[in-house]
Amino acid sequence: MNYPPAAFPNYRPLDEHTVISFVSQIQPAKDALGDSPESWHAREVGDGNLNLVFIVASSNGSVIVKQALPYIRCVGETWALPLERAFFENEALSEEAKWVPDLLPKRYHYDSDQAAIVMEYLSPHIILRKGFIQGIRYPRLAADIAEFMAQTLFKTSGLYLDAATKKKRMAVFCLNTELCRITEELVFTDPYRVAKLNRWTTPQLDDMALAFRQDGPLKTAVQRLKLKFLSSAEALIHGDLHSGSIMATPEETRVIDPEFAFYGPMGFDVGAVIGNLLLAYFSQEGHESSPGQRKEYRAWLLQTVEETWNRFEQRFLELWQEPATGDAYHASLFADPSSIEALATEQRTYLHQLFHDSVGFAGAKMIRRILGLAHVEDLEAIKDPDLRARCERKALRLGRLLVIDSNTFFKITEVTAAARQEYSHHES
Amino acid sequence: MNYPPAAFPNYRPLDEHTVISFVSQIQPAKDALGDSPESWHAREVGDGNLNLVFIVASSNGSVIVKQALPYIRCVGETWALPLERAFFENEALSEEAKWVPDLLPKRYHYDSDQAAIVMEYLSPHIILRKGFIQGIRYPRLAADIAEFMAQTLFKTSGLYLDAATKKKRMAVFCLNTELCRITEELVFTDPYRVAKLNRWTTPQLDDMALAFRQDGPLKTAVQRLKLKFLSSAEALIHGDLHSGSIMATPEETRVIDPEFAFYGPMGFDVGAVIGNLLLAYFSQEGHESSPGQRKEYRAWLLQTVEETWNRFEQRFLELWQEPATGDAYHASLFADPSSIEALATEQRTYLHQLFHDSVGFAGAKMIRRILGLAHVEDLEAIKDPDLRARCERKALRLGRLLVIDSNTFFKITEVTAAARQEYSHHES
Secondary structure, eight states, rough: OOOOOOOTTTTOOOOTTTTHHHHOHHHHHHHHHSOOOGOEEEOOOOOOSSSEEEEEEEOEEEHHHHHOEEEETTEEEEEEOOOHHHHHHHHHHHHHHHHHHGSSEEEEEEEETTTTTEEEEEOOOHHHHHHHHHHHOTTTHHHHHHHHHHHHHHHHTTTSSSSHHHHHHHHHHHTTTHHHHHHHHHHHTTTGGGOOTTSSSSTTTTTHHHHHOHHHHHHHHHHHHHHHHHHHHOOOEOOOOOSSSSOOOSOOOOOOOOOOOOOEEEHHHHHHHHHHHHHHHHHGGGOOOSTTHHHHHHHHHHHHHHHHHHHHHHHHHHHHHHHOOTTOGGGGOSSSHHHHHHHHHHHHHHHHHHHHHHHHHHHHHHHHOOOOHHHHHOHHTOOOHHHHHHHHHHHHHHHHHHTTTTGGOHHHHHHHHHHHHHHHHHOO | OOOOOOOOOOOOOOTTTHHHHHHHHHHHHHHHHHHHHHGGGGHHHHHHHEEEEEEESSSOOEEEEEEOOOOEEETEEEOOOOHHHHHHHHHHHHHHHHHHHGGGGOOEEEEEETTEEEEEEOOOOEHHHHHHHHHHHOTTHHHHHHHHHHHHTTTTTTTSSHHHHHHHHHHHHTTHHHHHHHHHHHTTTGSSSTTTTOOSSSSTTTHHHHHHHHHHHHHHHHHHHHHHHEEEEEEEEOOOSSSSSEESSSSSSSOOOOOOOEOOHHHHHHHHHHHHHHHHHHHGGOOOSSTTTHHHHHHHHHHHHHEEEHHEEEEEEEEHSSOOOOOOGGGGOOSSSHHHHHHHHHHHHHHHHHHHHHHHHHHHHHHHHHHHHOOOHHTTTTOOOOHHHHHHHHHHHHHHHHHHTTTGGGGGHHHHHHHHHHHHHHHO
16 A cells, blocks of 8 residues: 655755756656757646646657645645645556556656656647637547546446455545545535635626525535535545546547545546536637527537436446446345346436436536636636626526435436526526 | 554463463553452453453452454454454544543553553443343433434534544544454345355244345345445444443443444444344343243333434434534534524434434344344344244344335334334234
8 A cells, every 4th residue: 555655855846947857867758758858848837726737848749747836826825735645646547547548648757756747748639628618529528538437436436346445545545635625615615605715706796606605505405515525435536527637639538637536426526527518518608709609519518418427327337237346236146136136226226326416516516616716717718707797697506406406306418408498598 | 643553563362361460561450450460360251252351350350451363253263353453442442532431441551562452340330232131221321322322423523523634534444444344244245145154043044044135125225235334434433333332230331342443324333223222122022031021121122222313313413503613514604594494404304314324224233143143142042943033033024124114214213113013013
C-alpha cells in the first residue's frame, strides 16, 4: 500500500525556466520531446482552479507538467491545500489505467518530491466544455464516458473487489480529506447559505439565491446527498467528472484530473457528467449567432445525456454479468436458476437506485455552478447578464427539481423531458 | 492518528503463570489487586471464540487480561487472525469511553507488544445471554443499550463529526479487514451456500437449510445488506453487539469486546441487539420447567425489544437536536423556521431508514446463528433436538421475514407482533 508522503521538504514551485531542467531529468518525457533541452520552451497554461500546468515543447512534440500548489489558486493563499493531492491524482490515474488506459493521457512520471505529474500533451484534443461552447459534436463521447464510468466504478466496488482489497485502498483515499472538503463546502453547503465565496448573476438572480437559501425541502434533500457523499464508500470515484475534466476530439475522449478521487458514491460521477451536459444545454441560447441556431445542437446534448446513461447502465450490467469476483452478491450464491433470476431483478433495482442518486447529484452540481464559488465557462462566456441570467434561471429550476424529486425519476428520458420543459416554459 | 503495529515480534501467548508477572508490571492493575503478586492466582476462562481471557485474582479483587491469539480459537490454527485486533478493540474502547464511560469496563492497560488489554473484572455481572437463559429480568437494559448505541453511533457519524476527523478515523478502522471478513463470510455468505463450517440441528432443519440456500429473493436481500456492510461507513460501529458482548446485573449494564469495530452501517449494531433479543425469545420454550412457565419472561423480552428501539430513536433524535456540529445537515443551513421544520421531517425519515436497516440486519443475525458456524447458547443449551429445532424453525422463519420485508416494517411493534405470530403459528 502506498501512502501519501508526510512532508515535501524539497518542493519548490516550478516556473517556465526550472520546469525545463526538471523535465530533462525524466527519460520517457525526454524521449517524447527529442532534441536537446536547450531548444525546448515552456509555457504555464493552468486555467484551472488549483494547479500549475506547463506545456514543455520541442520541435518534435510536447509534454505536460502538472504541479500542485500549496493553496487553491482561484481563491488565493488564504485557502491552503495540501500538496499530497498530486499523490492521490497519481494513485487514481494508476487505478484507472488498469481498466481504461485508452481513455487517459499517457503518464511519463510522477514526482513525489515536487508533487508533479508529467504526462502526454493531448493534441488536438480540447477541453470538452470549450467544445460545447463552440457547438462541436462528439459522436464517441457518450460511449467513451459510459465505458470510463462503468469500468472504473464497477471494478473498484464491492461488486468486483474482495472486501479486504477494497478496504485497504479506502484506507489510503480516506486521507484525501482536503480535496473532499472543497466539494463538501462548495457543492453541498455554501450555495444554500450566505457565504463569502458565493457569487451569482446579480441582481437578476438575487430572488432565486434567496429562495434557495430558505428552501427547507431543497436543503434537506441536498444534505441527504451530502451525507451520502460523506459516508457511501461504494467505489473509487473520479470526484470531479465535469466537462472541464474531459478532453476530446470528435474521435477520441480522455479523462484527466482525478485529484478529487476517493471512495464515494458512484452517482456523484454519473451526476457530474449529466449535470454538466445539462448546463451546456441551458447555456446554448447564449451562444447562438441567431435565435434557434443551436436548436439541433441542444437536441444533440440531450441525446448525449440519454445515450451516456443508457450505455453506462448497459456496460455496468454487462460487467456484472461476467463471472463475479466481488464479495457482495458472490457468485457462489447465485448458481441455481431461481437465484440467477432473483439476481437479475436485484441488479435492475441496484441500477435504479444508482440512477436516483445520479439525478440528485446532477441537480446539486448544476446549482453550485450558478450560485456558488466556481462557475462554468458555458455560462460565464455569455456576456449579456440578462441573457445569462435567463439561461441560469432555467438551469437552477431544473437543478432544484432533480435534487428534490430524484427518486421520482426512473428513466433518463424523464430527465431530458424535464429539461426540455424547463427550457420552453421560460421561453414563452 | 494511531495505526496498528506492523508486527508483534515480542508477542507470546500468556499462560496462567506468565500472566501474573505480566500483570505485576502494570501499576493500576497492581493497585486494583493489592497484596503481593506471589499470592495472586490466575485462571483462563475464555469461552468466546477468539481470544485468551484470564482472571487474575487476589484476596482483594480481580482483573481481566484479554489477549488476542493469532488464529480463531473456535476454528483452530487453520483460520489465522491477526493480533492487531487488540489494537482495534482498544481504539474502539477509547472512542466509546468518550461518550459512555459508565457503560464500559474500566481499562487499566493496553499492551501493544502482547496484543492484550487489562481491564476491570466485572462482578457480579454475568453475560447477558446467560441471564436470558436463566430468565433474569434487566429493567435497565433497554435504556442503557439505547444510550450506548445512540451515543456511540451518533457521535462517530457525519451528523456529529466534521468530515476530515471522521475520514481520518475511518482510514485506521478500514484496516480491521480480517475481523470484518469473519462477519462478511459467517453472517452474510456461508449460511446461504454449502460451506464446510456450517452446522444446524440435523436432520430436523435440513429442509429449511436447503430451502434458504435456494431462496433467490432471500439471498439477494441478504447480499444487499452485505453490500451495505461493505460500503456504508456511517459510524464507528461495535460490530458484534450481541447478548454475549454485554455483561449485566439488573442494576448495571456493560458493553465489552468491540474488536470487530469499524466504520459501518449503524443498523448492524441495532439489528444485533434486536436479533439476539428475538433469539432469546424463541429459545425460552426450551428453558421452561413446565409449559408456559416462561410466558411472562417472553413478554418481557419483546417489551425490551420495543423499549430498546423506542429509547434509541428518542435519544438519537435528542442528540441530533443539540446544536449541530457535524458536516452533514450543518446547523448553519437550518436556522429559519421553514428549514427547521424540514429538518425535523428529514430526521424522522433518517430514523425510518435506519429502522429498516436494523430490521434487516436483525433477521440476518438470527439466521446465521442457526444455520452458520457460530451458534448461540440460548438455543444450544436446549438438549432435546426436536424441541430445539422447533424453536429454531420459528426464529428462522421470522429472520427470513425481517430480511426480505425489512422495508415494510415501520414500527417496532410490527416486529414484535410478527415475532408473536410466528411463535403461535407453530405452536398450534
